[in-house]
């Protein structure tokens with residue numbers, strides 16, 4: 001089936017600037033022409049299309065809204081539009097861009113020394129180097145504050161010991177942004193591939209996000225000079241603030257996956273006949289399509305307003321959490337409904353909804369599970385944290 005055009009029932013795109021529309025169109029064309037022809041093969045093989053990484057850089061899609069040397073320096077709304085168009089292709093593609101931009105370039109730009117920024121940001125923006133972000137551990141997922149990876153001062157430097165699990169780009173990365181507990185709380189470190197004692201291992205057998213690299217980071221007495229520490233990152237607040245950036249992109253991205261599911265279902269239902277008429281003629285099928293479109297439209301309005309607020313400097317955690325929580329669940333519902341409308345055909349890889357459905361299960365869990373975002377918004381509106 002041909003690629004999905006944009007879904008824009010409420011003409012929200014009319015409120016975009018010419019530059020925003022142009023960014024959207026560039027990414028849309030890239031996904032249609034360069035990514036979609038590859039995704040099926042990579043999803044089946046369980047690989048990320050690494051050849052496209054420099055192309056993502058050349059198009060200005062890596063660290064789009066990060067401010068730093070040789071970074072694209074686009075607005076937050078443009079970054080959102082980029083994520084939306086990429087995830088229409090696959091959550092794995094948007095994941096790559098989220099990690100590289102929001103979880104690697106953003107902390108280097110925000111907490112890094114001038115030397116760290118000059119050393120890493122230009123090459124990361126160009127897609128010549130790849131990064132990963134290690135916060136989650138085997139025994140500390142939703143509660144990263146309990147992390148067991150340690151950073152012990154050693155002469156003028158540090159010794160890191162421990163490990164991180166479920167890390168996107170673990171095996172591909174040239175540099176890992178790693179969070180560890182030191183004598184003064186949580187600190188962030190930049191660890192280069194090849195540093196003695198630092199190894200990675202891929203996680204195999206995933207049902208979900210197959211076109212994305214996920215793996216483990218192991219630190220066995222890794223010695224690092226002070227110049228590898230992010231000097232501006234102090235305490236758990238530092239890694240958690242990176243998450244706000246990535247969750248924002250996910251809230252937009254999920255809308256893209258939902259649009260592709262809706263579009264696929266609408267077109268299939270128009271062509272498929274049962275009882276001598278197209279499926280689109282049945283009231284129950286129309287109701288399913290209307291529900292999908294309604295929820296997509298609400299989620300589009302939510303993300304656009306969130307982007308406008310962020311561009312004005314409003315960056316409140318509960319606002320981001322509400323959007324991530326709502327939009328990912330909305331997209332999962334759309335993927336399941338689309339798969340249902342496709343009948344048996346929906347279970348094959350000839351159509352995208354089954355792939356999106358599997359991917360979105362990961363998206364519902366990572367960057368804070370659905371439940372965690374419920375509790376973040378709950379704490380925001382009641383003033384009472386239900387965590388501890």
Ligand code: TGC
Nearest residue numbers: 095098135142144145168236237240241244317366367368
């Ligand atoms: P808590 O006491 O609430 O917070 C500690 C300090 O951090 C501040 N803070 C934040 N700051 C900025 N942004 C946020 N989102 C923040 N959340 C909290 C907070 O104000 C406090 O500051 P201060 O100055 O008082 O010290 O911490 P807690 O230990 O009670 O935990 C709270 C909780 C559960 C909300 C948090 O830990 C959490 O968000 N858990 C979910 C973990 C998570 O999202 N992990 C994601 C790992 S990365 C990932 O999944 C990448 S997927 C990549 C891809 O492929 O796209």
Ligand code: FAD
Nearest residue numbers: 133134135136141142166167168362365366367368369371
């Ligand atoms: P747990 O925290 O064990 O949660 C299990 C269940 O318990 C969930 O339903 C959860 O909602 C519920 N639960 C937990 N606490 C509470 C509570 N207080 N109240 C109510 N319910 C609760 N991490 C990184 O650091 N970097 C990455 O690049 C990265 N990439 C990832 C890629 C993929 C494909 C996946 C699947 C995960 C990735 N993660 C990454 C890890 C991800 O952030 C964690 O999986 C996530 O934070 C949840 O942690 P957990 O899996 O340990 O689940």
